[in-house]
Amino acid sequence: xxxxxxxxxxxxxxxxxxxxxxxxxxxxxxxxxxxxxxxxxxxxxxxxxxxxxxxxxxxxxxxxxxxxxxxxxxxxxxxxxxxxxxxxxxxxxxxxxxxxxxxxxxxxxxxxxxxxxxxxxxxxxxxxxxxxxxxxxxxxxxxxxxxxxxxxxxxxxxxxxxxxxxxxxxxxxxxxxxxxxxxxxxxxxxxxxxxxxxxxxxxxxxxxxxxxxxxxxxxxxxx
Numbered sequence: 609x610x611x612x613x614x615x616x617x618x619x620x621x622x623x624x625x626x627x628x629x630x631x632x633x634x635x636x637x638x639x640x641x642x643x644x645x646x647x648x649x650x651x652x653x654x655x656x657x658x659x660x661x662x663x664x665x666x667x668x669x670x671x672x673x674x675x676x677x678x679x680x681x682x683x684x685x686x687x688x689x690x691x692x693x694x695x696x697x698x699x700x701x702x703x704x705x706x707x708x709x710x711x712x713x714x715x716x717x718x719x720x721x722x723x724x725x726x727x728x729x730x731x732x733x734x735x736x737x738x739x740x741x742x743x744x745x746x747x748x749x750x751x752x753x754x755x756x757x758x759x760x761x762x763x764x765x766x767x768x769x770x771x772x773x774x775x776x777x778x779x780x781x782x783x784x785x786x787x788x789x790x791x792x793x794x795x796x797x798x799x800x801x802x803x804x805x806x807x808x809x810x811x812x813x814x815x816x817x818x819x820x821x822x823x824x825x826x827x828x829x830x831x
Contacts, residue, residue, distance in 0.1 A: 613668055616661045623657030624787055626650055631784040635815070639823065648780070652687050655783050658790075659684035674728060675743070681721045682747050683786045689714050689758065690779030696761075697772035707762055715758040722751030746806060754779065777819050785812035 630650035637643045662680030666673040692714065699706040725748030732741040757775060760766040788808040 613665060613671055616665045616668075620658050620661040620665065623654040623659075623661065624790055626654030627658055627783075628654075628787045628791060630654060631780075631787060635781065635784060651780070651784070652691055655683055655687045655787060658787070659687065678721075678725050678728060678744055678747065679786060679790065681717075682725070682751055683783050685714065685718045685721060685751060686754070686779045686783040686786070689718065689754065690776050690783065693768070693772045693775040693779070696768045699768075706768065711758070711762060715755055715762060718751055718755035718758060722748045722755055724748070725751060742806060746809060750782065750809075754782075774820065774824050777823065778816055781812060781816045781819070785809055788812070 627650075630647045631654075634644050634647035634651055637647065659680045662676050663684070665671055666677035666680065692711065696706055696711075725744040729741045729743075729745040729748060732744065754775075757766070757771075761768060761771065785808045792808065
């Protein structure tokens, strides 16, 4: 079991490092060009590897880590739905639904995981009166908000062609923020560690707002 943990840890570090570097490149270069698309593919693969390895590692005997599990699930949801919305946008099918079981599964996953994070937050604060409860609260609310957007698309209340870019930007940037969060938490230790869990989210929100204003018409912004 220890050997499995070491293998997963190497995969997690390699995937997270690749995601951090390629994601930063994808965010910095001209959107829609070859460099952005290529870096985005590397980012997605790296982050999915990091997320899945985190989900498994956090449940191994002697290595239980509820917060690693939570962040792994959050990252997996953001990356997979951020990529899926691009696939749906390219689907020009007429008279039949463009959604399939994968889309309903991701919506259900996001909803359940968001509620799970809220549960962790309530439990953490109720038992320990720990400010760290702010971390799963924030990530849980973000997760539930995107699940709400998924439901809006699945139910036909929102249009994929109008909303895909907003969803793609915010979800992929959310996953990138998660990678920076993990890097800070692992490499910088302070007493109030919850600050480093939330600081990238706060600063990254301004960058997301900038990209939204730059690339998305106001009429296509989801409220």
